[in-house]
Amino acid sequence: MSVFTIIGAGMMGSAMSFPLRDNGHEVRIVGTPLDREIVERLKKDDCHANMKRTLPPGIRYFQIEDLPAAMEGTDFFIGGVSSFGVEWFADYILPRLPEKAVVLSITKGLRETEEGIPETFPEYLTRRDKTRSISFNAVGGPCTSYELADRRHTCVTFCGKEFETLRTLRNCLATDYYHISCSTDIRGVETAVAMKNVFAAAVSTAIGANEMIVGLGGQEKYNPQAALFGESVRETGRLLKLMGGDPDAIMLAAGDLYVTVFGGRTRKLGILLGRGKSYAQAKEVLAGVTLESVAIAKAMSDSLRKLAAQGKADLADYPLLLTLDAVIHHGAKLEIPWEKFILDRP
Amino acid sequence: MSVFTIIGAGMMGSAMSFPLRDNGHEVRIVGTPLDREIVERLKKDDCHANMKRTLPPGIRYFQIEDLPAAMEGTDFFIGGVSSFGVEWFADYILPRLPEKAVVLSITKGLRETEEGIPETFPEYLTRRDKTRSISFNAVGGPCTSYELADRRHTCVTFCGKEFETLRTLRNCLATDYYHISCSTDIRGVETAVAMKNVFAAAVSTAIGANEMIVGLGGQEKYNPQAALFGESVRETGRLLKLMGGDPDAIMLAAGDLYVTVFGGRTRKLGILLGRGKSYAQAKEVLAGVTLESVAIAKAMSDSLRKLAAQGKADLADYPLLLTLDAVIHHGAKLEIPWEKFILDRP
Secondary structure, eight states, X not given: OOEEEEEOOSHHHHHTHHHHHHTTOEEEEEOOGGGHHHHHHHHHHSEETTTTEEOOTTOEEEOGGGHHHHHTTOSEEEEOOOGGGHHHIIIIIGGGSOTTOEEEEOOOOEEEOTTSOXXXXXXXXXXXXXXXXXXXXXXXXXXXXXXXXXXXXXXXXXXXXXXXXXXHHHHHHOOSSEEEEEESOHHHHHHHHHHHHHHHHHHHHHHHHHHHHHOTTSOOOOHHHHHHHHHHHHHHHHHHXXXXXXXXXXXXXXXXXXXXXXXXXXXXXXXXXXXXXXXXXXXXXXXXXXXXHHHHHHHHHHHHHHHHHTTSOOGGGOHHHHHHHHHHHHOOOOOOOGGGGOOOBO | OOEEEEEOOSHHHHHTHHHHHHTTOEEEEEOOGGGHHHHXXXXXXXXXXXXXXXXXXXXXXXXXXXXXXXXXXXXXXXXXXXXXXXXXXXXXXXXXXXXXXXXEEOOOOEEEOTTSOEEEHHHHHHHHTTTSOOEEEEEESSOOHHHHHTTOOEEEEEEOSOHHHHHHHHHHHOOSSEEEEEEXXXXXXXXXXHHHHHHHHHHXXXXXXXXXXXXXXXXXXXXXXXXXXXHHHHHHHHHHHHHTOOGGGHHHHHHHHHHHHHHSSHHHHHHHHHTTOOHHHHHHXXXXXXXXXXXXXXXXXXXXXXXXHTTSOOGGGOHHHHHHHHHHHHOOOOOOOGGGGOOOBO
16 A cells, blocks of 8 residues: 555545545645645545545645645655646645655646647646656546546546556556556647647537527527537547647547536536627636636647747637637637538548 | 428438528428328428427428329439338339439438448448449438527538539538538448447436436436547547548547437437346337437447457457447346456557
């Protein structure tokens, strides 16, 4: 049995304690500075106030100032911050990790480098850590924290540079409900995983648009959603190619997109935009909700425009992504460009 | 403007009259021998009793014995039978069609040839018509008849051998809600379209299984559905390769699978099997419902076993499809083989 320290007491990071404790590992959870109240409550009665689940017994909880104690004797680290916490993780946690630490991160997202190139988080962290040799690995695939905590069947993919490390992590985490594939295709897995957030918002606009036609609570319609779903998978496939990922990662993207349309926060944003709200109005309604999709849409769209200017990408390949970006970041009114989805194969 | 004759008064065939009439074409609908009552009612008040929609004004309706009158002066035929009607179509309609007829078929499915090879319907009909030169084309992509009738945005793909014919058909049918791509990849489009029916049943088993845990009406869970969705897309991708279709048709499959999980009859079968019912019990509950998925699962699984015996396919590539086939055709109890979905990429 090993010692796992989860950095970040968010829902997904905390949910990783279920397979870990079921397999008998020692688990420590360290809150970020933003998790202070969550950790206070967990210390009291193991209840995760946001996830509304009681975590398995036997976990030790730490506030950020107690990080050194939490790290002592740790075999593996789980990076449990959201995409908005990645820079904090790089600034504050990285320098404090041991020389050869192994990190498995649940953070989903993409950054834009200063050169305007999209970059996955494992790549970013490796770059930030370049003088040492920490192993950065990540979890991709369709998984909501609630359902992992409820021990529902979940298929994910661990990605990282060293296959042996991935297998070691799998041996620690695999249970009869948590099914893990391993892949060294970091770019494929992470691009698929990041983009599904953006495209889930795009698919969900059809739900909102339908409500404007049949009224709230009226019969849902699926042709438009399915058309946007298909286009989303298609544009993700093109992004995978552009990013140098394995096209097979499209399988991950499809399942992940499916779960995010139904189970995620991003759905709400899409529905509001589909109802005709501007992004500014939608943001007001969603006050306080962190929307990773918005940051990822911007990073990827900005990158695409720069790559297109250099002749390295064709903007016509991404009509849905760029429509969403225009609405979110440039104040455009949502108009789905249906005709641009037509794809002939003579 | 052209004259379109729709053969078969089922829901999907009849729904094609909406874009056709919106574009000002003359439309005639001829019922099969099974559609007698539907046609009787349509003649009276244009109401399609099964679809519960009033068809656009100006359509002429015919019983099967009036086929010759309906065919007179027809420019294009729409094949509007279900997969169970394809042999009837080949036996009865084909010999009566003009020498160079152009047919656009809405039938979705796959047959097994006597040699045990899966065959698409356009291929089957071409084979049956081999001494003449009828042009067989087909519609793929996510589209429920109700929503086409309600003029909801729908993206489909017309497939056939001659690209120019496909473009001609598109010119006749494209509207501001019916968006049509054209592809000469018949095997890709038709395999994607047929298999989504089978895999929609597979994904839906997770809905039934969830009901057994949380109770009917309890909170839906998405991790297991998403895992099955991802595996479905993956196995469809492998079948596309096996069938010699373009791997890009996977994009069609994903959107089509999405709409079928939500909008189709197949969902009900999956839910019942997921609740632990045997196929025999499920069939009893669904008495009277035509389940194309069942026939397609059998045709494809039987073919796969024969191809595997010849070393041309690996059964390990299709764990979900073969599980479903075992339940439906071999009386097995449903046990999702989660561990077989693990796919490493070292």
